[in-house]
Amino acid sequence: MTLRHRLETYFQFAALSTDWKTEILAGFTTFMTMAYIVFVNPAILHETGMPLAAVTAATCISAAAGSFLMGGFANYPIALAPGMGLNAYFTYAVVKGMGVPWQAALGAVLVSGIAFLLLTLVGIRQLIVNAIPFELHAAVAAGVGLFIAFIGLHNAGIIAPHPATLVTLGNLHEKSTALAIFGLALIATLMARRVRAAMLIGILATTAIGLATGVTRWSPHSYRLAELSATAGKLDVAGILKLGFVEIVFVFLFIDLFDNIGTLVAVGKKAGLFDKANRIPRVNRILLSDALATIIGSLTGTSTVVSYIESAAGVAAGGRTGVTAIVTGILFLAALFVAPAVGAIPNAATAPALIIVGSLMVSVVSEIEWHDPEVALPAFLTMIAIPLTFSIANGLAFGFTAFTLLKVLNGKYREVNWFVYVMTGLFIARFVYLAG
Numbered sequence: 001m002t003l004r005h006r007l008e009t010y011f012q013f014a015a016l017s018t019d020w021k022t023e024i025l026a027g028f029t030t031f032m033t034m035a036y037i038v039f040v041n042p043a044i045l046h047e048t049g050m051p052l053a054a055v056t057a058a059t060c061i062s063a064a065a066g067s068f069l070m071g072g073f074a075n076y077p078i079a080l081a082p083g084m085g086l087n088a089y090f091t092y093a094v095v096k097g098m099g100v101p102w103q104a105a106l107g108a109v110l111v112s113g114i115a116f117l118l119l120t121l122v123g124i125r126q127l128i129v130n131a132i133p134f135e136l137h138a139a140v141a142a143g144v145g146l147f148i149a150f151i152g153l154h155n156a157g158i159i160a161p162h163p164a165t166l167v168t169l170g171n172l173h174e175k176s177t178a179l180a181i182f183g184l185a186l187i188a189t190l191m192a193r194r195v196r197a198a199m200l201i202g203i204l205a206t207t208a209i210g211l212a213t214g215v216t217r218w219s220p221h222s223y224r225l226a227e228l229s230a231t232a233g234k235l236d237v238a239g240i241l242k243l244g245f246v247e248i249v250f251v252f253l254f255i256d257l258f259d260n261i262g263t264l265v266a267v268g269k270k271a272g273l274f275d276k277a278n279r280i281p282r283v284n285r286i287l288l289s290d291a292l293a294t295i296i297g298s299l300t301g302t303s304t305v306v307s308y309i310e311s312a313a314g315v316a317a318g319g320r321t322g323v324t325a326i327v328t329g330i331l332f333l334a335a336l337f338v339a340p341a342v343g344a345i346p347n348a349a350t351a352p353a354l355i356i357v358g359s360l361m362v363s364v365v366s367e368i369e370w371h372d373p374e375v376a377l378p379a380f381l382t383m384i385a386i387p388l389t390f391s392i393a394n395g396l397a398f399g400f401t402a403f404t405l406l407k408v409l410n411g412k413y414r415e416v417n418w419f420v421y422v423m424t425g426l427f428i429a430r431f432v433y434l435a436g
Contacts, residue, residue: 025197032313036347038056038332048105059082063081073322075285077322078267106298120291179215197317231302309392314328404420
């Protein structure tokens with residue numbers, strides 16, 4: 001058996017009806033939709049005083065390592081990178097708000113990563129994944145679809161904040177918004193024509209037009225990989241222990257735990273990765289991969305590494321195996337050397353892809369039993385809370401709580417998994433804590 005055939009067997013090409021061309025294109029598509037993190041993450045963490053070049057390198061390396069683990073070890077088309085939201089919490093709440101040095105904050109990220117690893121090894125995280133009622137799987141996927149479509153519409157400028165109505169129609173005369181609308185029309189047309197590389201072609205074509213018209217600019221700069229040493233290994237675990245780390249570590253742990261699970265369920269549902277019993281095969285490897293990625297991220301010098309919902313773009317492009325994630329990881333490594341070129345990809349080019357992917361993910365709402373109030377209400381609350389609170393974790397919290405309460409109030413408490421009761425109690429405690 002040749003090496004190629006062995007790889008195709010390992011990645012289950014035949015069982016998942018895929019091929020090398022499709023997987024590679026899917027990997028490029030995923031990278032294109034999340035390449036912004038190469039610049040956004042360093043820009044946010046730089047405000048803590050962390051060296052910009054070092055955080056840029058740490059972002060690329062941790063994203064590559066996480067994607068390689070998820071692709072090669074777990075064989076899933078899910079890419080990883082430092083998480084948006086968690087990097088903001090790291091910078092604005094922990095370092096700036098609490099006055100914690102960034103070295104100690106990195107120590108908290110390491111501790112949370114080790115906690116992820118231990119929870120996975122003893123089976124707690126798997127219990128949480130398996131405890132999510134299968135009735136809510138489609139709701140999570142649809143909610144995440146609405147979430148990323150909302151982000152795409154905002155990034156495109158098609159919608160904008162409004163003090164009275166919260167959101168309103170954006171300025172469609174803006175050049176970047178017009179460019180995004182063009183990209184949306186192009187991708188939609190190509191998909192309607194069954195072009196497999198529709199998203200990749202659309203992103204690249206929109207970027208090219210943006211550069212040619214001056215909507216986006218290419219500002220080259222350089223840095224040396226040796227500059228990574230400015231953050232690598234500089235974490236201070238002892239410092240965070242002195243500062244009272246429980247709350248900080250808990251937030252890193254909680255948000256990453258449920259955002260990752262939500263992403264896993266959403267992408268897995270869209271990619272058809274669940275088995276007939278509504279379980280995700282090799283879930284242990286998936287959870288080990290993201291735990292190890294967070295540990296690697298803290299050691300190189302960045303905030304918590306998470307699974308990216310933008311992976312759904314690669315899935316929509318046909319990605320079904322770990323090859324998709326590995327290709328994305330390779331491109332993150334390449335971004336170390338061509339970071340200025342990656343930065344040329346504007347929001348106007350990636351936003352249409354997010355809108356399209358969101359629309360595709362919402363299609364699973366047909367699987368929800370809307371005629372049954374015990375399912376319909378928790379499903380609806382899950383779907384609507386994810387985009388409106390900007391948090392997959394909050395959507396799961398609303399869904400879990402409503403599902404459990406309705407079962408109990410209708411005398412069907414025996415139908416609820418014991419661990420669902422535990423998680424519901426934790427979610428209620430979290431709501432009480434946040435209200436206080």
